[in-house]
Amino acid sequence: MAEYKGIMVYGEIVEGKLSSITTELLGCGRSLADESKEELSCILVGETLGDAPKNAIAFGADKVYTVEDPLLKDYQTDSYVAVMEKAVQDVSPRIILMGQTSVGRDLAPRLAFRLGVTASMDCIELSIDAGTKQLQQTRSVYGGNARATFTSEIFPQIATVRQKAMTPLACDESRKGEIVPIKAELDPAKIRAKVLETVKEEVTGIKLEDAEAVVTGGRGIGGPEGFQQLEELAKVLKGAVGASRPPCDNKWVPDTMQVGLTGKIVTPELYIAVGLSGASQHIAGCSGAKNIIAINKDPEANIFKEARFGVVGDWKQVLPAFTEKVKELLAG
Amino acid sequence: MPLNMIVCCKQVLDPEAPPASFKIDPSGNKVVPPPGVPPVVSPFDEQAVEAALRIKDQQGGKITVLSLGNNMLRDVVKKPLSMGADELILLEDEAFEGGDSWSIAYALATAIKKIGEYDLIFCGRQAADWDAGQVGSGIAEILGIPSVTVAKKVEATDGKAKVERVIADGYQVIEVTLPALITVSNELGEARYATLKGIMAAAKKQPTVWKPADIGLEPSQIGAAGRKAKLLKLFQPVKEGKCEIIEADTPAEAGAQLAAKLREAKVI
Numbered sequence: 001m002a003e004y005k006g007i008m009v010y011g012e013i014v015e016g017k018l019s020s021i022t023t024e025l026l027g028c029g030r031s032l033a034d035e036s037k038e039e040l041s042c043i044l045v046g047e048t049l050g051d052a053p054k055n056a057i058a059f060g061a062d063k064v065y066t067v068e069d070p071l072l073k074d075y076q077t078d079s080y081v082a083v084m085e086k087a088v089q090d091v092s093p094r095i096i097l098m099g100q101t102s103v104g105r106d107l108a109p110r111l112a113f114r115l116g117v118t119a120s121m122d123c124i125e126l127s128i129d130a131g132t133k134q135l136q137q138t139r140s141v142y143g144g145n146a147r148a149t150f151t152s153e154i155f156p157q158i159a160t161v162r163q164k165a166m167t168p169l170a171c172d173e174s175r176k177g178e179i180v181p182i183k184a185e186l187d188p189a190k191i192r193a194k195v196l197e198t199v200k201e202e203v204t205g206i207k208l209e210d211a212e213a214v215v216t217g218g219r220g221i222g223g224p225e226g227f228q229q230l231e232e233l234a235k236v237l238k239g240a241v242g243a244s245r246p247p248c249d250n251k252w253v254p255d256t257m258q259v260g261l262t263g264k265i266v267t268p269e270l271y272i273a274v275g276l277s278g279a280s281q282h283i284a285g286c287s288g289a290k291n292i293i294a295i296n297k298d299p300e301a302n303i304f305k306e307a308r309f310g311v312v313g314d315w316k317q318v319l320p321a322f323t324e325k326v327k328e329l330l331a332g
Numbered sequence: 333m334p335l336n337m338i339v340c341c342k343q344v345l346d347p348e349a350p351p352a353s354f355k356i357d358p359s360g361n362k363v364v365p366p367p368g369v370p371p372v373v374s375p376f377d378e379q380a381v382e383a384a385l386r387i388k389d390q391q392g393g394k395i396t397v398l399s400l401g402n403n404m405l406r407d408v409v410k411k412p413l414s415m416g417a418d419e420l421i422l423l424e425d426e427a428f429e430g431g432d433s434w435s436i437a438y439a440l441a442t443a444i445k446k447i448g449e450y451d452l453i454f455c456g457r458q459a460a461d462w463d464a465g466q467v468g469s470g471i472a473e474i475l476g477i478p479s480v481t482v483a484k485k486v487e488a489t490d491g492k493a494k495v496e497r498v499i500a501d502g503y504q505v506i507e508v509t510l511p512a513l514i515t516v517s518n519e520l521g522e523a524r525y526a527t528l529k530g531i532m533a534a535a536k537k538q539p540t541v542w543k544p545a546d547i548g549l550e551p552s553q554i555g556a557a558g559r560k561a562k563l564l565k566l567f568q569p570v571k572e573g574k575c576e577i578i579e580a581d582t583p584a585e586a587g588a589q590l591a592a593k594l595r596e597a598k599v600i
Binding site: 074077078101102105106108109110112113114117118119120121122136139140141142143145146147148149150151152153154192193194195196197198199200201202237245248249255256261262264269270278279280281291293294295299302304305306307308309310311312313314317318319320321322323324325326329330 | 345347348350351352354356363432433434437457458460461462463464465466468469470472473474478479480481482484494497498499500501502503504505506507508509512517518519521522560561562563564565566567568569571573574575576577578579582583584585586587588590591592593594595597599600
């Protein structure tokens with residue numbers, strides 16, 4: 001049995017570029033690797049990888065493993081797990097980090113079960129135990145009500161990391177690293193699923209994940225009409241509109257607008273929660289916001305425990321005056 | 333064509349219980365059930381039952397529900413039967429307690445092998461307690477069948493399933509060969525309510541209870557003994573809870589003052 005060593009980041013490429021979570025993972029992986037004096041590698045898998053391997057080095061990787069194959073055009077559980085299983089056998093990393101994304105959510109558990117090891121999903125904090133050198137993985141559990149720290153004694157240890165929980169390094173083109181191609185060696189007969197179509201439900205305007213101001217509505221908004229008022233405020237703030245789960249489940253707004261544990265994770269400067277109780281599973285998606293502002297008629301609503309400023313009152317009466325005043329202040 | 337379907341459902345503490353009632357046992361490794369709040373079927377698992385029922389509505393079939401735990405409340409675990417599932421099998425024993433994704437998936441997969449015939453297995457995308465989202469993929473891996481996770485729509489025809497899988501900015505349509513395992517997300521839509529007829533039918537049905545030995549497992553392979561992940565600690569995040577409430581004579585005035593406050597604090 002080979003000795004397990006080094007930290008490997010599973011990188012994702014979106015529209016030809018390293019995704020932001022990948023740079024975050026490289027930032028986190030770099031500091032863990034420096035701490036345990038190990039190598040940081042990044043594995044990139046896809047049909048074509050372009051400049052992404054070079055970028056992974058600029059963002060902190062010592063070595064980049066590349067797996068390019070036409071069969072890897074779309075993410076597929078069977079093909080990608082097979083590629084990762086082979087890579088783990090070739091490289092024997094001690095720790096594998098992935099993003100808590102559509103891909104990481106699917107790939108990490110299945111790979112862990114294939115390898116007979118454990119995965120910790122959606123981690124928000126990672127550290128290496130000075131004595132055992134094991135990765136300690138802290139994640140949110142019970143819908144955000146609690147945190148749990150896990151470890152395991154079998155390698156590789158796999159962890160997926162929540163988006164925006166870690167900080168990337170500055171891109172440094174002068175960093176040196178090695179690019180090592182790995183052959184995919186896929187057996188098409190073993191790929192039991194195929195992607196027939198990818199449907200994008202892009203919302204117009206600023207992307208929720210990228211917005212510096214987010215106005216979010218909850219059950220208390222009462223219907224699709226109310227969200228138009230939130231849109232107006234978001235426009236004034238040059239931000240985006242989000243929702244907690246009930247408005248999405250009730251089809252007042254598209255599912256892609258959901259902020260929370262199973263929706264989008266946002267970390268804006270300003271987060272205005274309107275008519276929203278602040279269930280833990282929602283807070284899990286916005287707790288990284290710098291300033292949370294709450295408008296809710298229930299003084300006991302959990303959102304006030306998270307907020308910096310708040311108004312207790314009916315949003316229908318509070319919001320128009322608030323929007324008006326914000327408009328005035330920003331104009332003057 | 334009628335299909336054989338299995339749905340895995342977990343009994344969990346009600347995730348809708350008020351956050352203030354959430355307490356951790358001083359031993360630091362388990363949650364104290366909030367008094368007066370009964371447990372529920374994990375909501376994503378109910379939606380997994382709904383996904384199976386929609387297929388049964390279209391083309392017929394049989395739905396077997398599988399739940400694992402100890403001292404499970406019959407009124408809770410029978411809910412899928414009252415929604416329209418046909419059969420309930422409980423893996424129920426003290427030895428099943430304290431498991432992780434590994435030992436739970438292993439026991440469920442072993443029970444599914446004993447059930448034998450299946451075209452589709454459904455799980456919720458993640459359980460409302462540990463939020464890991466690993467058991468579905470784990471069962472599929474142990475059984476050697478394909479899996480599609482985080483589905484919002486599932487249709488089955490001609491030995492294949494067509495699944496809409498939720499991704500960050502939309503969804504993908506994926507075709508997968510059967511048998512397959514699908515994990516279901518809330519985008520599928522609300523699970524149906526139990527009908528009175530369903531509740532009465534469920535009351536008459538007795539669940540089948542399997543002990544570890546009934547599926548050929550030793551206590552050392554399941555529950556806490558079969559874990560691979562070690563829980564070091566369970567704790568509640570500390571909240572500052574310093575919200576400054578803006579008060580005024582009218583709600584509109586409070587709204588305007590809130591805006592002024594944000595400017596003062598250089599937030600806008």
